[in-house]
Amino acid sequence: MAERSLLNQLVDAFRCLPGVGPKSAQRMAFHLLDRNREGGRHLASVLAAAMERIKHCKRCRTLSEHELCGLCANPSRDGSLLCVIEHPSEIVAIEQATDFRGLYFMLGGRLSPLDGIGPEELGLNLLDERLKEGEIKELILAISPTVEGSATSHYIADIASRYQVRTTRIAHGVPLGGELEYVDGGTLAHAFAGRQSVEN
Amino acid sequence: MAERSLLNQLVDAFRCLPGVGPKSAQRMAFHLLDRNREGGRHLASVLAAAMERIKHCKRCRTLSEHELCGLCANPSRDGSLLCVIEHPSEIVAIEQATDFRGLYFMLGGRLSPLDGIGPEELGLNLLDERLKEGEIKELILAISPTVEGSATSHYIADIASRYQVRTTRIAHGVPLGGELEYVDGGTLAHAFAGRQSVEN
Helix, strand or coil: CCCCCCCHHHHHHHCCCCCCHHHHHCCCCCHHHHCCCHHHHHHHHHHHHHHCCCCCCCCCEEECCCCCCCCCCCCCCEEEEEECCCCHHHHHHHHHHCHHHHEEEECCCCEEHHCEEECCCHHHHHHHHHHHCCCCCCCEEEEEEHHHHHHHHHHHHHHHCCCCCCCEECCCCCCCCCCCCCCHHHHHHHHHHCCCCCCC | CCCCCCHHHHHHHHCCCCCCCCCHHHHHHHHHHHCCHHHHHHHHHHHHHHHCCEEEECCCCCCCCCCCCCCCCCCCCCCEEEEEEEEHHHHHHHHCCCCCCCCEEEEECCCHHHEEEECCCCCCCHHHHHHHHHCCCCCEEECCCHHHHHHHHHHHHHHHHHCCCCEEEEECCCCCCHHHCCCCHHHHHHHHHHCCCCEE
16 A cells, blocks of 8 residues: 555544544544444535534624624624623533523633734724624623633723723632532632622 | 524534544534634545545455455465454554464454344355465454354354365453453453463
8 A cells, every 4th residue: 555545544634633542533434434424424514514614703703604693693682791702612501501691702712922812813803892882781701710811801801991891700619519629729729819708 | 593503513413423422522513613624624525535435345345445455455465364354443453463464354243143144244255255266274263252253253164164274263361461350251261261281
């Protein structure tokens, strides 16, 4: 076999998936070839279509195959609440777990000047325009409280204060049912620093 | 979102891969869309090509994009040794770990009349013809020693004996470095039943 065989190319191509090493990639290739060609054909065609057609919503920047994503286009969502998130997958998690009925704004990362990620890259000019429109009453920041995340939150809160929009951030702390001894040190320190008074 | 979105279709399509549940499928979809569209496009095109073009070698029945697989077409392989295996992935394992330089014959399963898998489905008529040609001097069975696997081995050994071809099977037993207390009962019982005399 002088040239690379198609089978080896397929095994290598599966390696682009997260968490897939050489053994899993080989297992995937053989599984589809041996037992599920129809599934493999379907995956190939949906994958090709998705890579071409899924772009970013022009209003909230999340992934969408339409100009306006399903959430932004939905008139029954509460346009006075805007939740700022880092990645599209977080919308799925919030929609499944909470009763949040507002809209979202997807940053796609955190401010990190050294990596060339500035306000432009996160679409903060777009967010500025959204806030200027005046419809938004509360901006909810669901950004992880790392150094870069905090800097991003501060930057966004600054913009919001210019338009007198109330800014909140979701609570970070010990997860419900989390055993204190197994919670990581950073979270525990954060939970102590952010302790709240108990009201009777 | 009345119709199923392309994103949801993509997440579902990834579920056809072995070991991929809803969370991993979502992670794969977002990873490719967010960070590696080029890899996703490449996977889609290689996958589509592989599903169409990879067939079975007409001589040894393993997966191959050509009529004759690379091993069968290689004149430097020893045509007097034929190793019978169940699945194409086993060839990769044998080639990597052993110095076997003969050829292979891929069954694609084991005899299981209740599931409609008879000698025809395993290509045993093709194997019969191979043995009849007279080139093969030793048939090495690398079939797992389950009930169905043993029946398959016996069936093949019967055919081989008709053409006076020597049949061997690879050794099954406790793995090298395997702790006896952690080896499964079936393997241990097999290792005891198949004990060999020690020669000084």
